[in-house]
Amino acid sequence: MNYDCKKLANLLFPDVTKTVEDLEIQYPERGLKEGARVTRFAPSPTGYLHIGAFYTALVNLLTAKASGGVSYLRIEDTDKKREVVDGVSAIVDGFREFGVEFSEGVTGFGAESGNYGPYTQSLRAEIYHIVAKALVEKGLAYPCFCTSDELTELRSVQEKDGALITGYFGKYAKCRDLTFEQIEENIKSGKPYVLRFYSEGDETKRIMFEDMIRGKIEMPENVIDEVLLKSDGIPTYHFAHICDDHFMRTTHVIRAEEWLSSVPKHIAIFKACGFKVPKYAHVSQVMKLDEEDGNKRKISKRKDPEAAVSYFFEAGFPKESILEYLLTLINSNFEDWRRANPTADIYSFPFNLKKMSPSGCLFDLVKLNDISKNVISVMKADTVYSLISEWAQKYDADFFNVFTRDKDFSTEMVNIDRESAKPRKDIAKWEEVKEYYSYMFNEYYVPNFDLPENIAADDAEAILAEYIKVYDNNDDKDTWFSKIKSLCEPLGFTPNVKEYKKNPEQFKGHVGDVSTVIRLAVTGRKNTPDLYTIMKLLGKDEVIKRLKEKNKWKK
Ligand code: GLU
Numbered sequence: 001m002n003y004d005c006k007k008l009a010n011l012l013f014p015d016v017t018k019t020v021e022d023l024e025i026q027y028p029e030r031g032l033k034e035g036a037r038v039t040r041f042a043p044s045p046t047g048y049l050h051i052g053a054f055y056t057a058l059v060n061l062l063t064a065k066a067s068g069g070v071s072y073l074r075i076e077d078t079d080k081k082r083e084v085v086d087g088v089s090a091i092v093d094g095f096r097e098f099g100v101e102f103s104e105g106v107t108g109f110g111a112e113s114g115n116y117g118p119y120t121q122s123l124r125a126e127i128y129h130i131v132a133k134a135l136v137e138k139g140l141a142y143p144c145f146c147t148s149d150e151l152t153e154l155r156s157v158q159e160k161d162g163a164l165i166t167g168y169f170g171k172y173a174k175c176r177d178l179t180f181e182q183i184e185e186n187i188k189s190g191k192p193y194v195l196r197f198y199s200e201g202d203e204t205k206r207i208m209f210e211d212m213i214r215g216k217i218e219m220p221e222n223v224i225d226e227v228l229l230k231s232d233g234i235p236t237y238h239f240a241h242i243c244d245d246h247f248m249r250t251t252h253v254i255r256a257e258e259w260l261s262s263v264p265k266h267i268a269i270f271k272a273c274g275f276k277v278p279k280y281a282h283v284s285q286v287m288k289l290d291e292e293d294g295n296k297r298k299i300s301k302r303k304d305p306e307a308a309v310s311y312f313f314e315a316g317f318p319k320e321s322i323l324e325y326l327l328t329l330i331n332s333n334f335e336d337w338r339r340a341n342p343t344a345d346i347y348s349f350p351f352n353l354k355k356m357s358p359s360g361c362l363f364d365l366v367k368l369n370d371i372s373k374n375v376i377s378v379m380k381a382d383t384v385y386s387l388i389s390e391w392a393q394k395y396d397a398d399f400f401n402v403f404t405r406d407k408d409f410s411t412e413m414v415n416i417d418r419e420s421a422k423p424r425k426d427i428a429k430w431e432e433v434k435e436y437y438s439y440m441f442n443e444y445y446v447p448n449f450d451l452p453e454n455i456a457a458d459d460a461e462a463i464l465a466e467y468i469k470v471y472d473n474n475d476d477k478d479t480w481f482s483k484i485k486s487l488c489e490p491l492g493f494t495p496n497v498k499e500y501k502k503n504p505e506q507f508k509g510h511v512g513d514v515s516t517v518i519r520l521a522v523t524g525r526k527n528t529p530d531l532y533t534i535m536k537l538l539g540k541d542e543v544i545k546r547l548k549e550k551n552k553w554k555k
Pocket residue numbers: 041042043044076237241254255256259
């Protein structure tokens with residue numbers, strides 16, 4: 001550069017009086033214990049929390065927690081095109097629904113906590129301008145007045161030249177050569193300009209860095225004079241996040257893999273600013289198998305409803321299930337750990353960034369369902385009652401009224417086959433509950449008179465006719481069952497399943513078939529949780545009413 005850089009810095013930033021040193025004092029080293037990691041999740045306020053983004057956020061949280069460090073939420077709102085009204089609340093609420101908390105940062109629209117703020121980029125203009133001014137002073141940034149037509153022209157020249165690298169750099173970076181007078185004149189005449197990084201990179205050199213998930217990586221050095229400040233003075237992501245990560249004292253930049261290719265650029269800018277380069281970890285994308293071609297692909301906001309975390313809450317997956325499932329994707333040893341520590345808090349899992357897979361993990365809804373069934377099966381009945389009520393209140397008002405009109409009844413209902421050594425595992429999400437227990441509520445009960453093939457309608461009728469005679473809702477479970485057994489022989493069935501298996505031709509069926517008929521008559525289902533308790537809860541009148549519908553069996 002052929003001019004006094006300090007003079008240029010004052011011309012470009014006449015109002016900036018603070019220095020980088022002032023910022024170093026304002027945002028000091030955190031003084032955490034040795035090994036404590038400072039991580040951040042830095043979404044744009046798009047009003048949408050993608051399951052893949054939440055996954056990355058979780059990796060950040062686990063990294064900080066496992067090391068006794070700090071995690072914070074920063075809102076990156078420098079790209080106004082991506083921003084939507086209330087986009088911050090949607091993200092913060094998403095985390096709140098998961099019960100997940102950052103140690104500091106943005107806590108809601110216009111709200112934050114922590115000493116390293118503001119945590120919203122649009123409120124940090126002064127900081128970016130201070131750092132930008134310092135770069136200009138060092139001759140490492142300069143104004144570029146090229147219009148978009150000139151940049152298009154540059155590209156076609158480069159294509160003609162057969163240049164291997166395209167973009168604003170080296171000999172093509174014509175604004176590098178402007179004199180101070182030319183710059184001053186342009187500025188006086190109000191010509192718009194961007195501030196570019198003055199790259200000292202060498203096309204023939206490569207840089208090496210360590211990615212904590214991917215290991216050693218080698219890439220060509222950055223040579224591009226990247227835009228740092230746009231013509232309205234707003235920083236680009238590249239520049240803003242570097243200033244933020246430095247002054248928020250981030251030790252580990254853990255972000256989506258799409259940023260991996262920008263690392264050489266970021267390292268160059270970190271170094272030019274005189275900032276320590278943080279450690280990097282680029283998290284792979286969350287993928288799914290395409291329904292049509294069966295190929296692995298990124299979960300897409302446009303095509304897949306499950307891209308949004310709200311999808312899982314609407315379906316009524318408990319947050320514990322989703323977290324538990326994501327942990328199995330994050331570290332493959334999580335499942336073994338869980339088996340050994342069935343009730344431990346997920347944050348006590350010894351999470352290790354280095355154990356993450358560098359290839360995209362596959363999000364499998366079937367597996368999530370299985371995990372969720374396990375998670376729900378070990379919940380206490382009171383908890384299940386509260387969670388179903390909360391869910392229904394939000395998403396199914398009609399069911400909410402029915403489910404909550406008798407708390408004791410519904411709690412006992414969800415307690416059937418629960419709180420035991422081998423609890424039933426058949427509910428994965430709350431939206432299944434209404435259908436699963438439909439026979440417990442008259443407004444949802446749908447009678448079903450379809451007998452299994454091995455039971456004749458006349459026999460079913462006979463079973464019920466005899467059963468009504470002996471049924472007593474006050475019976476204890478043993479008596480209840482012995483009464484069912486006692487129906488068998490007179491009707492040509494056997495109470496003994498083994499005996500039936502030995503000589504099936506001698507009987508119409510066994511006690512299981514007799515129970516099935518009663519179960520079908522009372523619930524409309526061939527399979528239910530413990531029938532004895534169901535009948536107790538339904539009450540004598542309702543049970544008798546249903547048993548009397550016996551003559552409707554399909555013949
Ligand atoms: N704002 C960037 C994004 O939404 C964040 C990248 C980062 O974590 O540094 O992709």
